[in-house]
Amino acid sequence: MLDKVRVRTWAPPGHVRTPSYLRGKIGEVERTLGPFGNPEQLAYGLRADHLALYRVRFRMGDVWGADAERPEDVLEAEIYAHWLEPV
Amino acid sequence: MPHDHHDHDELSPSGHPYRADQDGPLSYWQVMEIAVRELMIEKGVTTAEAVSAQIEAMDARNPAHGAAVVARAWVDPAFRARLLADGSAACAEMGFDVGPMRLIAIENTADVHNVVVCTLCSCYPRNLLGLPPDWYKSRAYRSRTVREPRKVLSEFGLELPAGVTLRVHDSTADMRYLVVPARPEGTADLSEAELAALVTRDAMIGVGVAKAP
Numbered sequence: 001m002l003d004k005v006r007v008r009t010w011a012p013p014g015h016v017r018t019p020s021y022l023r024g025k026i027g028e029v030e031r032t033l034g035p036f037g038n039p040e041q042l043a044y045g046l047r048a049d050h051l052a053l054y055r056v057r058f059r060m061g062d063v064w065g066a067d068a069e070r071p072e073d074v075l076e077a078e079i080y081a082h083w084l085e086p087v
Numbered sequence: 088m089p090h091d092h093h094d095h096d097e098l099s100p101s102g103h104p105y106r107a108d109q110d111g112p113l114s115y116w117q118v119m120e121i122a123v124r125e126l127m128i129e130k131g132v133t134t135a136e137a138v139s140a141q142i143e144a145m146d147a148r149n150p151a152h153g154a155a156v157v158a159r160a161w162v163d164p165a166f167r168a169r170l171l172a173d174g175s176a177a178c179a180e181m182g183f184d185v186g187p188m189r190l191i192a193i194e195n196t197a198d199v200h201n202v203v204v205c206t207l208c209s210c211y212p213r214n215l216l217g218l219p220p221d222w223y224k225s226r227a228y229r230s231r232t233v234r235e236p237r238k239v240l241s242e243f244g245l246e247l248p249a250g251v252t253l254r255v256h257d258s259t260a261d262m263r264y265l266v267v268p269a270r271p272e273g274t275a276d277l278s279e280a281e282l283a284a285l286v287t288r289d290a291m292i293g294v295g296v297a298k299a300p
Contacts, residue, residue, distance in 0.1 A: 077256075
């Protein structure tokens with residue numbers, strides 16, 4: 001279902017596991033994990049929604065632009081479902 | 088007493104400055120930890136022995152566990168396949184419980200090199216590798232490994248050939264990562280235990296490679 005995805009550009013306060021350097025960046029789902037409890041709720045002792053967790057692969061060139069050391073290198077990070085939108 | 092006049096500008100015999108005594112007041116969280124621990128002991132929820140035993144168990148975990156897993160993967164192709172498919176289950180087979188976090192094993196090949204970082208904090212496969220080294224928790228390693236990973240690796244003495252793709256794993260959530268380094272040349276005759284001795288902690292983080300025999 002998810003293939004090419006963009007990380008949302010939200011900037012909420014509090015406990016968030018989506019690194020800011022990846023927000024707005026486009027990558028591809030490498031594998032689907034979970035469901036796991038949403039850490040944004042777990043961190044405050046709240047009942048947590050269970051969400052899919054995606055390992056998203058980004059090209060370094062797509063993350064850092066012209067400043068990338070080697071644009072073809074890749075970076076993979078775990079991003080919760082609600083932070084991703086299909087491209 | 089001479090000790091009372093200890094001069095902190097002095098250097099140790101190895102040429103390093105002595106670390107100052109930690110005589111400052113306890114932080115809020117240090118006080119909280121002591122208070123909660125004492126209350127739990129007083130109420131019979133746990134004991135001082137149980138706390139010490141847990142600390143000892145934590146300290147006893149070390150990279151030899153991860154090295155045993157890697158060596159098994161090198162000698163047993165079926166285990167290697169199971170490890171890459173489900174790291175937690177494969178480690179449990181060997182008696183290593185990786186705890187509530189799931190383990191992903193990622194393999195270095197002739198074309199791909201993997202390195203692990205946690206930019207948000209210091210997530211690390213502690214049950215397999217023990218406590219993380221201080222540099223793994225430093226802001227420099229955490230920020231630079233996603234930004235200029237090849238430069239970071241070169242500072243560890245690892246120059247990646249241009250043809251090799253570098254794959255950086257940012258351990259942002261529920262998974263933990265173990266790099267399975269490539270098996271060194273000239274090790275066909277070694278036993279599994281001899282192979283495990285070649286697998287360093289740094290090789291399993293991805294800032295190094297396995298030692299030559």
